[in-house]
Amino acid sequence: MMLMTRERRPLRRTGLMSEFDRIHNLVDELMNEVFGSWVTPSLTTTTTPTQTPAWLPYVNMWQSGNELVVEFYLPGVPKDSIELNVTEDTLTLSGKCPTPWGNNTPTIYRYEFPHGEFYRQMTLPFSVNPEKVSAKFENGVLRVTLTPISSTSKSHKVQIS
Structure with a gap:
């Protein structure tokens, strides 16, 4: 949108x-x-009651052939602060985007860039294999590629390259 x-x-x-x-x-x-x-x-996004995200990253999701592709727009977010977890029917993304001034307290006249913690949990349109997930973070965009499967639900932490 x-x-x-x-x-x-x-x-x-x-x-x-x-x-x-x-x-x-x-x-x-x-x-x-x-x-x-x-x-x-979006309608498929939820936040947990214990977490109040400071912002929600934009998301694109589409099916290409036999794969589900999900992209998250994460400008300024360091790769090592992103956590991605996948179950058979859910994708969960969380992390933190620091402010550019760190611990200093500048005089701010306008600041529209996202910062702080984020959390998104999305219900996937079909079941996927949590062990056959790839994720690549490049130029502020995290691209997650998932493969459909019918199996028991397990969670799997995904390494981001």
């Missing part, structure tokens, strides 16, 4: 209509600041 924002052109309205325009612009800004483009969970 792509979130599109519209650019407002100044209108030369006066009176009541100018106030409506001002309120509309304020609501748009508030919605973008509160929800942003990073908090767009």
Whole structure:
């Protein structure tokens, strides 16, 4: 899902209509600041009651031939802070994206990049073999390739290359 924002052109309205325009612009800004483009969970995404993620990465999922491919958009996230677990019917991704300033406390004028902890658990569209999963992290995109199978449900921790 792509979130599109519209650019407002100044209108030369006066009176009541100018106030409506001002309120509309304020609501748009508030919605973008509160929800942003990073908090767009799909219907198949859940978070656990004990975890409140700071942000949710974008996800693409498609079937190509006999494989299910899932991509997560994780800009700025170090590979070693990503954890990926797969069961027969569920894919779980968690991790943390640090702030660029570390432990320092700078004066921030605008900061829209995602940071903090993330957690996504997705129900897969069909059963997969948790032991036949590959994952590659390149240019801020984690690509997970899964193979369908019918077997007993087990969890398997996936190494990311």
